[in-house]
Amino acid sequence: MLKTKLNPKTFLPKIKSIFFKIQRYQMYVAKNKHLVGTISESLLNVLHELNNIHQSSIEDVKKQELLYVLFKNSFPKVLWNWATEQKVKSISIRFYDNVIAFVEGYEQYCNTGMTSPEANHSSRQLYWMTDGKFNNFWVSFYGLFFPKYPKYLFSDQARNLGLTESRGLQNIVQEIRDKGYHLFDEKLSREICDRLTKFAENALCKLAPHYPDISTEKYLRYDSDNPKSVTYRVDEQELANNPDIQNLIADSSIISVVQEYFGCRATLRDLSMWWSTAFLKGDADSSSAQLYHWDGDSVKFINVFIYLTEVTSQNGPHCFVRGSHLTKPLSLLRDGRFSDQEIENFYGKEHMDEIVGKRGTIIAADTRAFHKGKALEHSERLIIMLTFSMDLFGATYSSIQLSDGLTDALSQSMKHFPYSYSKFRVGK
Template identity: 35%
Template sequence: MFQTLKKMLRVLRKLVEVRRGFIEFKKTGNTPPEAYSQMINLFCETKGYSNDIIHQIIKTPKRKFPSSSGILGNYAKDDIGKITSILREKGYYIFEQGISDEIGNYLFELGCNTDLAERPLDSDGYKDKTVHSKFNPTLVPKTIRYDFDEQMLINDPIVQKILTDFSILSVAQSYLGCLPKADVTGMWWHTDFSKEPNAEAATMWHFDMDRVKWLKFFFYLTDVTPETGPHCFIEGSHRTKGIPKHLLKHGYARLTDKDVDEYYPKEKYIEYNAKKFTVIAEDTRGLHKGKALIKGSRLIFQTQFSDHLFGGTYSSKKIVRFANPEIEDFIKSNKDIYERFL
């Protein structure tokens, strides 16, 4: 009884700190580090219940989009509902229709002809200035992962087409149950520089906790095979109580295969081996990782939609040019969706 009371008081104190953080965020647009830290601690302590409660408090009303069709397919309302049901049950959805060859080839060429940053093998490496250069898949790599600048991406016309696509927005809004906020957008190469799992390259098991609730869309821009490091996910681990307390005791940390293997049956381990231009939606609150590459390289584009921008702090990135007047009008007419980039 006494221990239960102590736990309740501990949770209450953390909730108060998170509430203060939301008040501060409303004033300044910035999340206090302590409030963000306590949100993560609450998630681990309550097995996800805290995020569910906070989401219900902060979510904003949905918006009616002109259609629910777009680059992922011609969807009716019922189609979006079926996709949402699968996402809620499994935590992921592989779209039958990937992106077109035109969009896929464009993004691949962008990945081969744009400056990027060599990600260091450990967090200490971030103290040094990263080297910028174009990536050549035929040369010996210098690191496990190469990242593209988000500022460049959100000002690219095809990326803007993706960010304003009605099929993507409709799936995100249906799953989140509220107005989606355009959020973290990235693209990266993974290489066979090292065959060992690496925390900085996200090739160890982990859950994300940048926001309260979110949905990510992964775009494969190269064929992904067992040799080229498929993205992996544990089905159902995104749900409340989906990650056992023994793993959550590690906190917001990378986990080894040995850590995770003990708790999930093999049929829950999903490995996305798929052709280029495949698109996968995933709730990365569940346990996931990129598998270490045995041979070759893979290129992935990813964008995220969240329920709120409270959470992790990212450097300011702004849209300074628009692909066309239609996209400009839509973004400016929906500033609450694209506020992070305006």
């Protein structure tokens, strides 16, 4: 019988980690005995308190303050009670350790607006440990305190895209729930595409990745005849100052789709524009998201993509695994990149969609699903991505400073939907 010799350098750190997690769990339970209970009991108590606040005759501002206090005071108990009733396909102590890290991290986020790396890591871990059940529960609970904006607020707001006019809001949202994405009939106008393309051609972009042996400069303007990297990224701050972009993020039809999908209010987390090139001539670059992966920068989020150039199968279509936002096999429930073959083995080629489209094509996608940008064989692709999330907890984000000279559409939208622009600051 062969005996395996344990390597102390790898074995002992793992043992120490397990003991640390056990000790942390024991200390947390001992310190928070008031958390003991059932999820049904704790939710009923919260709903009772919510009803009392909503039925009170106090001013709306005071109600919002009381709702936020109730949320902060109640979510640790509700989430802990939910966790104790789960059956996870993992080591229980690891699961509870991540729940504790999330609760403590979210308490810190409520007080500071910042997310610690450990808290962000715990959020991602809880996603794959529960196959998304944690995320679904958390957003439904969050929605009790931060409900959708009422319909009357949308009646007189800018709806230049009119994304819900041809298919209807509920049909669009249901398709995202079923498939994971929706390809809109409406498109961004040719005139706006032209202006934004010209803007991107003149913008100083960050090369990603940067190849020092090819270019000593990390920032360059995109030259279609002589690309020096896979991706050229436009600065987010510069992007936010563009009037066409301001009108785009002010469009209330986008906000209505996103919040309806979430079941709660949504905030614009990230604003991106980038050129994808054929620099590697069809070979995929992992750092440029050209291999299948899933996103976990926030507990609940959705991306709105807009093609500013025509996209075919050969120049970088967004590839999406239909239905993979709903559940994933145990073998794929992990962070990292995945080959086409790994994805095809489980989901089948018939569920792997390549989304091609004319200039102005608009897509809304829940990128908890497996997805990628296909490596370009020729030409280039210019794309805009608006990332909306339920809050700003999660991966690091950049605040945006805007001057007082906003477009009328954005100025009005920020007044009506302030939560949706939480990361934006206006004026000096």
